[in-house]
Amino acid sequence: MKEGPDIAQIGALIGDPARANMLSALMGGRALTATELAGAAGITLQTASSHLSKLEAGGLVGQRKQGRHRYFALLDDEVGLLLEGLMGFAASRGFLRARPGPKDPALRKARVCYNHLAGDFGVRMLDRMVADGHVAIDGDEASLTKSGEERMRQLGIDMDALHDQRRPVCRTCLDWSERRSHLAGSLGEALLSRFIDRGWARRSNESRAIHFTRAGERAFCDLFPLPEPLPAPLSHGE
Template identity: 85%
Template sequence: MKEGPDIAQIGALIGDPARANMLTVLMGGRALTATELAGAAGITLSTASSHLAKLEAGGLVSQRKQGRHRYFALADDEVGLMLEGLMGFAAHRGFLRARPGPKDPALRKARVCYNHLAGDFGVRMLDRLVADGHVSVDGDDAALTAEGEAKMAGIGIDVTGLRSQRRPVCRTCLDWSERRSHLAGSLGEALLSRFIETGWARRSEDSRAIHFTPKGERQFLDLFPLPERR
């Protein structure tokens, strides 16, 4: 096929194990140096720099300079959503790491997916918003209802400000551990930021895990009562 999108180029960029590891680390939403990414991928700094140049040329990562340092991050939301979707597909098809680490339970409970909440808590939050009529979902598309706007205002979310952004307010994202959708978009990001700002939760320093305090977890569950699992 000589016309249309070339998925082979994207597949080749992501398919290298070292580059895949660096992209996975960047799913935590933080900007990292080449040295930090080299350590995460288990490769030398010079090799990491070569990989990052390819990822940047392919539009998967971007960099910014601060003083003498250069920091790398995922290029945009679309890259994060694509990677989380691939993780979900890989998990569904049985392509899992052979020896899950001890942090897996924390990651499965609550973690950051680029800039929004994922894991069990992320999926259940979307479930409750849909069940209460605050978010409507149609396939991969999602929309905040009028009732949902009132709900978000009560939490302290500026929905008008979210609507002024160029990206979608709501969208669904396939969760790799739950194999169901969680809430992404600018609303997903705003909610996670709100949980952290209020002290309900904090981000892990060395992983993508989100840790809720005992009080924060109670408040989260009060705000989003978890539906019974069938």
């Protein structure tokens, strides 16, 4: 008798093209109706309802009711991390959607990954926090340092509220477009919310892209500057 986790069941749930498209749509972090998810998957409402029942039974999505409407969302952070990791793995193996367009550069620059910032800006933010000694990375584990916690408080992040949550404050998440890690966890979510509340950025209504204003992009780049380039080696005779 085989023992241990059954990855075949999870793989079958995610592997269906229609369900994969529905889960990808939910990676935007917004709760969507069955009708909206049916449109994202290109299937009928009846078929979408059947798929959603399977995803809910498999612990991948959850629903909540508001009046007469039912909304669906990814069940928790673990599902978002799993999907982003699979996207990164698929991209690294050359399994890419052949639908290039104007949204692609925007998605690669900055996008929402379930509830936190991803793309070039997300990776840049984590790189800077590590370089400044605000986040410590040990393998796949990430932790906020004492100086990092103080810095987050200076930015207006309610660290006491984050510590009261059951979720990890810091996590790394493999970025599918950059093939490197960006910051997840409750801190990643809080920082993205802070950028939006300050008017630095806004969510796209058409995709997972996060659009920074010119002033917001300047403020973000001032807060998380790129590491200084290493000096070029001296040539012989100099």
